[in-house]
Amino acid sequence: MNSRIGYVAFNTFREAVRDRVLYNLIVFALLISGAAVLVGEISIDVERLVVINLGLTSVSLFGVVIAIFIGIGLVSKEIDRKTLYTVLSRPVRRWEFVVGKFFGLTGTLVVNTFFMAIGVFLALLYVAHHFEKADLSVLAALYFIVLEFLIVCALALLFSSFSTPLMSAVFTFALFIVGNLADDLHSIARSTTGLAGALSTALAYLVPNFSAFNIVNQAAHGDPVPGRLLLYNTIYAALYSAMAISGAVLIFQRRNLK
Amino acid sequence: MAAIEILSLEKTYQVGFWRKRPKLALRPLRLTIEEGEVFGFLGPNGAGKTTTLKLLMGLVSPTSGSARILGMDLDDPRMKAQIGFLPEQPYFYDHLTAQELLNYYAQLSGVPAKDRARRVTSMLERLGLGGAARTQLRKYSKGMLQRVGLAQAILHNPKVVFLDEPMSGLDPMGRREVRELIQELRNEGKTVFFSTHILSDAEALCDRVAVIHQGELRGVGAVAQLTAQSQGQIEIIFCAQSVPAALSALGAQARVSGEMVNAVIPEEQQDAALDVLRREHIRLLSLTPVRSSLEEYYVQKLRPLENGKGAGA
Numbered sequence: 005m006n007s008r009i010g011y012v013a014f015n016t017f018r019e020a021v022r023d024r025v026l027y028n029l030i031v032f033a034l035l036i037s038g039a040a041v042l043v044g045e046i047s048i049d050v051e052r053l054v055v056i057n058l059g060l061t062s063v064s065l066f067g068v069v070i071a072i073f074i075g076i077g078l079v080s081k082e083i084d085r086k087t088l089y090t091v092l093s094r095p096v097r098r099w100e101f102v103v104g105k106f107f108g109l110t111g112t113l114v115v116n117t118f119f120m121a122i123g124v125f126l127a128l129l130y131v132a133h134h135f136e137k138a139d140l141s142v143l144a145a146l147y148f149i150v151l152e153f154l155i156v157c158a159l160a161l162l163f164s165s166f167s168t169p170l171m172s173a174v175f176t177f178a179l180f181i182v183g184n185l186a187d188d189l190h191s192i193a194r195s196t197t198g199l200a201g202a203l204s205t206a207l208a209y210l211v212p213n214f215s216a217f218n219i220v221n222q223a224a225h226g227d228p229v230p231g232r233l234l235l236y237n238t239i240y241a242a243l244y245s246a247m248a249i250s251g252a253v254l255i256f257q258r259r260n261l262k
Numbered sequence: 263m264a265a266i267e268i269l270s271l272e273k274t275y276q277v278g279f280w281r282k283r284p285k286l287a288l289r290p291l292r293l294t295i296e297e298g299e300v301f302g303f304l305g306p307n308g309a310g311k312t313t314t315l316k317l318l319m320g321l322v323s324p325t326s327g328s329a330r331i332l333g334m335d336l337d338d339p340r341m342k343a344q345i346g347f348l349p350e351q352p353y354f355y356d357h358l359t360a361q362e363l364l365n366y367y368a369q370l371s372g373v374p375a376k377d378r379a380r381r382v383t384s385m386l387e388r389l390g391l392g393g394a395a396r397t398q399l400r401k402y403s404k405g406m407l408q409r410v411g412l413a414q415a416i417l418h419n420p421k422v423v424f425l426d427e428p429m430s431g432l433d434p435m436g437r438r439e440v441r442e443l444i445q446e447l448r449n450e451g452k453t454v455f456f457s458t459h460i461l462s463d464a465e466a467l468c469d470r471v472a473v474i475h476q477g478e479l480r481g482v483g484a485v486a487q488l489t490a491q492s493q494g495q496i497e498i499i500f501c502a503q504s505v506p507a508a509l510s511a512l513g514a515q516a517r518v519s520g521e522m523v524n525a526v527i528p529e530e531q532q533d534a535a536l537d538v539l540r541r542e543h544i545r546l547l548s549l550t551p552v553r554s555s556l557e558e559y560y561v562q563k564l565r566p567l568e569n570g571k572g573a574g575a
Contacts, residue, residue, distance in 0.1 A: 011369040022357040089313040093319040093347035094370045095339035
């Protein structure tokens, strides 16, 4: 990685940590440990299923909220506070700054997810008393959640490059919801014809297909995750984020910092 | 080689949400600043000083024209490694300590890792921030932030330093320290381009100044030349409790303060005035030609424009 991108990324990570973003881990730890104890008391044979479902869904929601609320301010906050002036007057290109910011936030989310994952596995160990091979699919589900964060961060950055923080949050969250319904959009596209069919097909391919990343149920049931899906989702997330970041760079490149 | 060449740089913003209309921020500006010069960019608030600096820093793009710094284009990273910039009322990452902030900027400026810690420490000491190096910037006063701003601008030993209102928000001691710092930069052979509306600072520090108003360059010249122009008057200071009638008859404008009189007379009446003092056995303290100050030059350049605006309004 270009060293300047690394410096910007590290500073972004440090800012997130000092702004107490990782404090969400305390809430998560309380939630997951409380759930594990409660589930251990009341359910029979489904403890594993409940803990994995609740754990992974919480990891995803906590991460998406952080990705959106920090992502929308990554560049706009620097413009508003004028901290950008002393950075861009140095030998730092605008694209390096945007990409560095993106990596800084995704790095924060990876660290955050890592600690949450430890919480999920500890809760799993508490209710099931042992790990089994099927738990590997939980790791795959966590990996897909991280891929999902990459796309959400990139979209938040893209929207914030031309819109206000509030509108960027609304756009990103709306796209996150629609993206989780991407499979339904594809079904609608297949069942309609004419202009409506063309529009729904275009929309189905344009929105990020988050439903392909959601394997929480499979993981809870211990179903194996095909290697092909791992590969496709990785390529898809990399391409989609790269396109969104490129869009953000193109817009930011032309922006006047008044 | 010129340190800064501004070649008809022009900026017009589009303002308004639905119906965009042009707002001229800077008319085509041509300026050349030589290496080692301390150059003052003067003008009232909203004159176009900050816009010019933002154009030179690549923070806004010009509507037309171009500029070169150290012979390189404005987007050349090699050039940016050799310049330093202090924005007006600078803001920094307040979660960082001054030491961390300067280290971050040193990294971005390409200061070699082995020199970074030493350079950061010595810069903090130079700006009197050694004791607060490990304090987060959110706890800094405005004056301390301005010092951090100056430190980050010169940290990487740049050849050209741009300072936007460097005295802004500083107390008299702070202003004095900044003046001394600019003098030191001059002694080190650096080119300093600074914008200000405090004329005494410009007069004390600059080799040359330019006056800008409403986005247009109104005058440029060497400070010594602008302030050396005699106004055709002589200032005489002498010991007396009142103004001799013979001196008043020569057209003297006098002010008595205690045991001392300060009188201004036309240059051609100098000998006659001295004769009066000799005749009346009055002790002469000083005799100096009255010269223009930078403030007078500035007012002379801008007053007709302000009056014109007032008349038109």
